Amino acid sequence: xxxxTLDASGLQCPMPLLKTKLELNNMLPxxxxxxxxxxxxxxxxIPAFLSLSRHHLIRSSEVSGQFRFVIKxxx
Numbered sequence: 818x819x820x821x822t823l824d825a826s827g828l829q830c831p832m833p834l835l836k837t838k839l840e841l842n843n844m845l846p847x848x849x850x851x852x853x854x855x856x857x858x859x860x861x862x863i864p865a866f867l868s869l870s871r872h873h874l875i876r877s878s879e880v881s882g883q884f885r886f887v888i889k890x891x892x
Contacts, residue, residue: 819851819887820844826883830858834866837888841872846892849875854884863888 823840825833833854840850852863860879863886867874871891878885 819849821848822851822853825852825854825856825859827855830856830862832856833859834862837863837886838866841870841888841890844890846890848890850888850890852884852886852888854886855882857882857884859884859886 821840821844823836825836828836833852833856837850837852844850854863864874864877867888873889873891875887875889877887
């Protein structure tokens with residue numbers, strides 16, 4: 818179970834990514850954030866951002882157009 822959940826459903830690119838960044842900035846290292854998004858661009862944008870950051874993608878999934886990401890906040 819993630820420490821926090823960010824529901825970005827209904828938001829269009831780039832808002833899911835921006836809100837994810839802002840939420841991670843307010844978290845402690847080791848905490849987990851679950852992001853829920855419906856914008857298909859999130860499936861590309863969020864993992865690309867994480868690969869360049871100190872944060873780690875734990876898992877991601879897509880079911881019926883809903884994208885879920887669990888991210889571990891890096892130190």
